[in-house]
Amino acid sequence: MAILNQANPQIKKIMVQTTYETYKPSGIEWIGDVPEEWEIKRLKDVLEEKLMYGANEVGDDEDESNPRYIRITDFDENGELRSDTFKSLPLNIAKDYLLKSGDILFARSGATVGKTFQFKNYNGLACFAGYLIKASPNETRITSDYLFYYTQCEAYENWKNSIFNKATIENIGADKYQFLKVTIPPKSEQLAIANYLDDQTQKIDRLIANKKAQAEKLKELRQIEINNAVTKGLNPNAEMKDSGIEWMRKIPENWKVKRIKDVASVRGRIGFRGYTVDDIVEEGALVIGAKHLNSSNQLNFQDPEYISWEKYYESPEIMVQVGDVLIVQRGSVGKFALVENEIGPATINPSMILLRLNSRVYPKFLFWFSLGEYFFNVIKTIVSSTAVPMISQMQAGVFRVLLPPIEEQIEIANYLQDRITAIDQLIKNIEAQIEKLQELRKIKIYEAVTGKIKV
Numbered sequence: 001m002a003i004l005n006q007a008n009p010q011i012k013k014i015m016v017q018t019t020y021e022t023y024k025p026s027g028i029e030w031i032g033d034v035p036e037e038w039e040i041k042r043l044k045d046v047l048e049e050k051l052m053y054g055a056n057e058v059g060d061d062e063d064e065s066n067p068r069y070i071r072i073t074d075f076d077e078n079g080e081l082r083s084d085t086f087k088s089l090p091l092n093i094a095k096d097y098l099l100k101s102g103d104i105l106f107a108r109s110g111a112t113v114g115k116t117f118q119f120k121n122y123n124g125l126a127c128f129a130g131y132l133i134k135a136s137p138n139e140t141r142i143t144s145d146y147l148f149y150y151t152q153c154e155a156y157e158n159w160k161n162s163i164f165n166k167a168t169i170e171n172i173g174a175d176k177y178q179f180l181k182v183t184i185p186p187k188s189e190q191l192a193i194a195n196y197l198d199d200q201t202q203k204i205d206r207l208i209a210n211k212k213a214q215a216e217k218l219k220e221l222r223q224i225e226i227n228n229a230v231t232k233g234l235n236p237n238a239e240m241k242d243s244g245i246e247w248m249r250k251i252p253e254n255w256k257v258k259r260i261k262d263v264a265s266v267r268g269r270i271g272f273r274g275y276t277v278d279d280i281v282e283e284g285a286l287v288i289g290a291k292h293l294n295s296s297n298q299l300n301f302q303d304p305e306y307i308s309w310e311k312y313y314e315s316p317e318i319m320v321q322v323g324d325v326l327i328v329q330r331g332s333v334g335k336f337a338l339v340e341n342e343i344g345p346a347t348i349n350p351s352m353i354l355l356r357l358n359s360r361v362y363p364k365f366l367f368w369f370s371l372g373e374y375f376f377n378v379i380k381t382i383v384s385s386t387a388v389p390m391i392s393q394m395q396a397g398v399f400r401v402l403l404p405p406i407e408e409q410i411e412i413a414n415y416l417q418d419r420i421t422a423i424d425q426l427i428k429n430i431e432a433q434i435e436k437l438q439e440l441r442k443i444k445i446y447e448a449v450t451g452k453i454k455v
Contacts, residue, residue, distance in 0.1 A: 020451055032452075034183055042181060046137065048137070049136055052133065052136075061087065066089060068086060068087070070099070098125060101121065101122065102144035104134075105132045109131060113172055116151040133177060135147070146185075152442075159180060201445070211430050211437065223373070226372050229412050233252045243402070251402055258403050263401070264355040264357045267393070269318055279311045284306040290335060293337045299339065299343070319345070320347060322340065324356055324363075329353050329393075334376075338366075340364075365404075365409035365413045367413075
């Protein structure tokens, strides 16, 4: 927490709180002791009615005069309703599934299972879809704001995980949610806790938003640095000429425009050199596919795959070497990586293209060039013009690249290595601070709704 406090001294004032005078065991492992006057109730005991499933409808009507049809995908990462996903249902169907302000929606399955959303302050009628479960808090027993905050805390996450440990699929139905144990302070304390958490989370959320904005600015700077270096070079006084390339105006006078096939061999696993699942073995040569290229365009073999030695030696032209550039031609189209280090016997699978560069190209320069906007635009144009998103070897071969003299390629690559490494470290530091702030947010909610602090 030291880094967090150093970076955000204004948050220190949030950290000190008092505790209650006496506590008692809650009987629940992930809640621990609770204040003496608090109760533990099942969710079904603090609701106005039984938990209710939503409508199993497509919801393709966009008539805004009808009730909005709320689905899981309609909520953004902050739990707010999106404006660009509006769907509605005719009132004669929606009337049985209408929401009122304060209802809590629980996601019952899929990637968002267990996530909760608070329906509040919506201007108009709305209903909800079948993959959501509605809980209507009985305000005499539990307030909507307090219940919603409870479902954002670690105690709720631990309960959810305990359900998954007993199931083969991630699915929580009303039969499980109804027995969720909830801490119930006196009504006045519920209101105080919700107000306190509104204040605390808003402060933390503002800090997080500021940090995310800083990270985005650095990412923009990162892209600008790459674009400028690989299209204009490092000499601001260089003589310029027309590039003859769309998306690019002038380039340094002594730079050349070349097709990939003029400076590299373009190879792939095609025709009879393909393989079947029978050729995949536990021990053999490493076979590289799209899954082995991470979001930073680096090779990652945490989930390695191996091909038989017979298949490996059958195709010597696609045996991977240091200095090769690998491009994904199907799936994550246009993703690429440079083989910078020795990885042992390795080849590519049918979704990859291998570029073996000649002496006129410094591999690291081509790597940085491929991270520029020009390369992105070329890939985007090709993919958008085909029914099946992919890049053929022929298309890859006619990609045009800018080539400074080899010495300048090395100079640019070294500059970008240092510059981008420094920027990436700043981004990494900010992301670590964001993670700490998000942890603090969870801690503040947990401490308040389980009575570890008195507000």
